[in-house]
Structure formats: C-alpha cells, structure tokens
Amino acid sequence: MLAKRLALAAALILPICLLYARAGAEFAIAIIDIAFLVTSARTRNWAWARQPWFLIALAWWAAEMICSLPIPALGLGPGGWKSFAQAAVLIRLLLLPAALAGFVLDSPRNRWWFWLVIAASEAWILLECWQQETFGVNIFGDHRWADGSLTGPFWAPRAGPPYTHLLFLTALPIVAALIARRGTVPKLAAAALAIIGFATALIIGQRMPFLLAGLGLAVTALAFRPVRLPAIALGILVILAIPALKIVSPPSFDKLVGETSIQIRHFAKSPYGELYTRATVMIEHSPWHGYGFNGFLYFCPEPKFDAGLPAMGIGPTNLARGACNIHPHNFYLQAAIDAGLGGLVLFAALNLAWLLTLARGMLRQPMKLGAFIGVLTYAWPLASTDNFAVLPMAGWLFVMLGLGLAFDPARLQSGPPEPQSLYQHPNQALILTGAPP
Template structure:
C-alpha cells in the first residue's frame, strides 16, 4: 500500500500542473490508502498533532456555517456549499499522509522533491521561452496585461513558481556551496540569480513580493548563504529599473501598474474586493456565509455601503467589487466560517509554521519547505481560493514534505539526498 501511495503522490505534482481531475484522483488515492493503513495498524498519533487538530476545528467551523439551517441563519449557500466544505478534510489528510507515512524514507523524499523540482524547472523553461520567442510550447502568447503565462494559457506561472522556488533551489545551492573551489560557488549564484530573474520577467507583483520575503527569511535563517542572499537582494532592487529595457511589458505590469493601484488602492479592484469582504463580515461576524459564500452573496446591494469610518466610499460591481473569491485567505476564512473560523484558520497556519520551523537553520530543504508554507500563510497577500486546486495542492504537498523531513539526528549523505544537513564550516565541506 505504501508503494502505491508513493506512486500516486509522485503523480500529484504533475496533475497540479495540467490535470486537476488527475490531481484529485491521486490525492484521493493517497488519502484512502493512508486511512486504511492507520486503521489496520491502529496508529492515529498523527491525528493528535496540533496543526491537524486546529485544522479539523477550522473544518468543522466551516461545515457548521455551511449547513443549511434557515432558522439559525446558517448555510445560506445550501447543500452544495455544505458538500464543498465537507471534502476540505482531504487536504489535511494529504499533508498528514505525506508527512507521517508516504515520505518516511530518504529515498521517497528525494523522489518527491525531484518531482517538485521538475515542475519548477518546467515553469522556468516555458517562461523564458515565452519571453524570448513570444510563445510557449503550446503557442500561447504573453497575457494582455504584460505578465508571462509560462506553461499555462493564463497568467498562472508566478504563484507556483515563487512558492516552490526556495524548496527546490535551496538544496541545490547548499550542495554546491559545500563543495570546494570557485566553480560550484558560481553555479550556486547562477541558480539563485536565475530563479529571481524568472520571478522578475514573469511580471506578477505578489509572487515577486513573496519571493523577496522568502529571500529575507533565507538570509536570516541560513548562515552559509547569508551574505550572498543579501547581495542578491540588493542586485534585484538595482535590476528592477533595467527590466524596462529587457522586458518592457513585465516592467509595466510589475512597476507602473503597481504604482497606479497603490496610489488609489481603495478604488482599485483589490481595494474594492477587500472593502466588500469586510462589509460582508460585519453583516455576519459569527455565522459567516458558508463555503464560497463570497462568490454566492457578494453581488447583493446591501453590501454596497463601503467603510465610512475609514473614509472608504461605497463599492461598485463595475469597479470589480465582486469575484469568485475575496483574494485573501484570511478574509475568505472569516466569510466562510465566521470570526471563529478565522481564529481557527490563523491558529492552523501558525501551527504549521511552528511544526516546520524546528531545525531549519542548517537543513536547506526544511528551510525551503518552511518558506514555501510561509508565503502561503502570509496574511498581507493577494491569493487564489484557499481550498481549490491547483494552488491548494501546492501548499499541502509542500507542507507534507516539510513534515516528513527529519529535524535532528545525523545528516544523510548530501550527494544522495538533498535534505542533508549543511554545516556552516570555514572549509565549506559537507557535514
């Protein structure tokens, strides 16, 4: 069963790229095999982990708010909303399965990391092909707003690329800098530089900002590359003006449009969305609207009023006040499960980071997984729908791999396993 679950897990990242139904099937296979294994062995220790407990409480809160009980004002979205809330548990079980059973050996973890690295490399290659030749392998052109679409037909390359960047790049960089000589150090610098150059040319603002957040965490947490990381950050800041010459559409999207939106944020599409979501939360602070409540009820005129206390006027559907989700995980949590759901959602995210944060100072893959989850959990961000594939899938596969990584004990050979500990020695030799 474990081998079958590993095969399904290895298929999952590629399904997240192009086949959502295939990804759901692979996820379902992993979950079912894991639960059967737990039932056969009686091993349910994973269910007592703080992150899983908080996750289940958040799930229950969303289900309660999605249950159609008109007398209590619950579940205005009906049974469709309830059934969508019901299957949220599959994501939590996936992370538990990967972290506590499927990826319990160094070889399994390495194969899974290689699958993620292959997906990251594919996004990178297709982004540069589209930048240089004008089209990707499928003949798709750059998006109308200037962003690159990479291997996709729509501008979806930035978020998965930035979330996976540190998980896939840091083990390679750490292995290279641990070798003697100048050439490996230059290769490590090239890997980091190419990764950030790609986030620049893709031209999506929030993925680029989250990549900078990841770089700052790397500089703080991983001493062997602290100075190069700081130097790369300075170089990135200096390179932004040069982007106007190298890739004018990316510069316009990344810099000029950002300036326009920030200067009039309240009336920008994102400002309208966030204002509308806040007004909706004020109308139903405890019971929320159930799963996907923002999509179902946002257009109602009663939510037009704005936030007068903050000097923000009424919102308008013509300015983009409504969408299929509020573009922020924490606003979505409050809308779906009320303020109690929001508190539980925040506690779940904090518990993830606490679980992943142990032992990251000298373990590059563990640090990369921590950064990948942190860039999802960061509250000041524009996001996709939290529980919908493919983006939710990337979060939970990174979480599962991070939970599976060892936090202490003797390191595994760096030449075989990229999760190996890198000891910051003056000689640069691997630990």
C-alpha cells in the first residue's frame, strides 16, 4: 500500500529530522498523519479515535482552541488569531502517536527499524558528548557551553533532555537481551552499557535531565526484576561518582553541584523561581479561561503580573531577573496559562492516560517499559521543561509514545510470530518487540 510505505519512510527519517531539521520533522509528521487519515477514511476504520487517551486529547485540544478563540466580549483569545491558529495545529501532534501505533508500526519489522533509528540518534548524542568532553569540541567545532554543560552534537546545551528521555527506551532492550544470554561476558557487556549510559548523563552537566535519569533508574529497579539489583548498584555507583566528577570534569561538577546548591538556597529569586512565580500570578488573574495558546509569551511582561506571592513570602518579580521568557518552563503551568484550570485538569488527565495505557504489559516488554519511562520523564510535573507543543522536544515525546502504544497486548497475542531472523538470540524476539518468539 503506497500510503503506508510513504508513512513508514517518513517515520524512519523523523528521528533524524528531530535532531537537525525541524521543518523536515514537521513535513514527516504531516505525511504520516495524512496517510493515516486517508487510509482510515478509505477503510472506514475509526476505532483508534475511540481510545480513552485520544478522547481526552481531543477534549484538551478543544479547550486550547476555545480559550484561544478571539472573542473579546467573553474575555477569550486575547492573543488573537495567531494564538488560535497555533492551538488548532496541535492536532498534528496528537494524531502522530495514533498513526504510529495503529498504522505505521503494526508489524514487528517496522517496530524494529523504527527503534533502530531512534537508538542510532541516541548513540550519536552520546558519542558527540564524549568527543566534546575528550577533545574540547564536537564534530562541528562547537565548544562546551559557557555554563559548563556539554552541547553534544548541537551548538547549544540541548543534549541533556533528548538523551535522558531516550536513554531507557534505547538501552533497556539491549541490556535485557544481554542479561538473557548465558555466560559472564554478555552480563559484563550489559553492565558496561548501563554505566556508560549514566556516565554520559552525568558529564553532560544539565541538572534536570540528570535527575530525571535517576527517576528512570528507580522505575527500572521497581518494575523490571531481571535488572533490579544491577539498577540499584548502578544508582549507588552514580551517587558515589558525583564527587569524583570534580576531578574528571570540573565544569560539569560546577554546573551540577555548585550552581544547583546556589539556586536551591535562593530559588525564589533565581530565573526559574521568577518564572514560576510570574506564571502563578498570571493564573490567579485569569483562572478559568487563561490567555490562549502561548499566552505566557504574549502577556507575561504586563506590569500587573509583577505582584509576587505575598502569602508565600515571595516578593514581586522582576523582568531583569528573568521573570519572563517564551514559555514558563513547566508544562502544567503552561497548560493552566493557556486554557485555565480546566485545561490544566485535562492536560494532567491526558498525561495520566498515556502512562496508564503504556503500563499495560510493560513488565514483560523492556521496549515498552523504556517508552513508559521516556514518557514519564517527559510528563513529570516537577521539572524545568521546554514549550510542550514545539519541536524538537515534543516530537521525541510523541515518537516514544507512538512506539510504546504499538505494543498493543491484544494484537501481539493474536498476530503472527515475530521474525526471529532479525535477532541473534531466540529470547530477543520477546525482548525487542514484545511478542512471543
């Protein structure tokens, strides 16, 4: 089928485009979505649209559009038609995981190749981080960022978030496959891979990605028994390695430990504290319908939001200290600013629905567990984030989500057996794709 072949080709280039070509990623997403909708219309198969998570997604999308619709008499859409248009095109991202799970990645072979491209993207970030750490520059001649963070294969400190979110999705299947083999060498290789993976998160020197990697490791230890003890041992090793970072990579240590301790002691007056205070004040001024999509960008500088939070002992915010930015650096504050408290509830429900859907059967499927951890670290509320709906980071979320949702338990039980010719060990059919060998 031509539509499916085009969608698969677009899906396989999508991770590469998310690294370097945002316009290319948007084009790939458009091809996948259009091919999916055309096929659904031709076959009259709309069962995917009745999934609980997708219905919640539609409700959240509708709330974003209603609150962005320019109706001054009702106080809606102060951002105008530009804000409404940006809210309207959110549907492209919500369709992507449905298209990947139910259309593009409906065969073991397609899932394998899609995962392989994602794994190659993660490996590229890892290699470039180590090149920059070892030789001072990445392949493009870019040095480490002024604050001590490694930029990896990018010109700015953007390596940490995608690396952390993809870490468990790409590493867990390999680690599980190696542990399933007999002998000492495969198990030592699994340990080496895990240590290198976490050492990379450590030397990158970005605080929140490193903490989220720790969250992922804790979930792995709780959820996946074959690696529970090694995961606990790795966590202890990572904690012990933090002081050694001062010798191995002083800039990373200064960023992770020194700057973090300063910001914690003076959080309210730090740039993040200023942002979160300002966002909270904005929500207090318009709790029911917010300001429409990208409302923080359009209205944050208004003087009426300088007030601070006196009830919490937090004084007025100051633009000079970084109280405004292009987004509030937290998905949940952003959801409330865009569409009020109702929008916040729907957004939180959507993230919970994704995680509950991914949780079904993940204990037997390392790749699905990795996708669950990737989405969890992305949706974790106590985090500094990018703009939720902007590529490339939003693209990585929906890529992980689509791959995880493709492991539908009913389809895997009733579908054809996995092609074992793709694997070097019989157990890997289960480990890499989630279906019986």
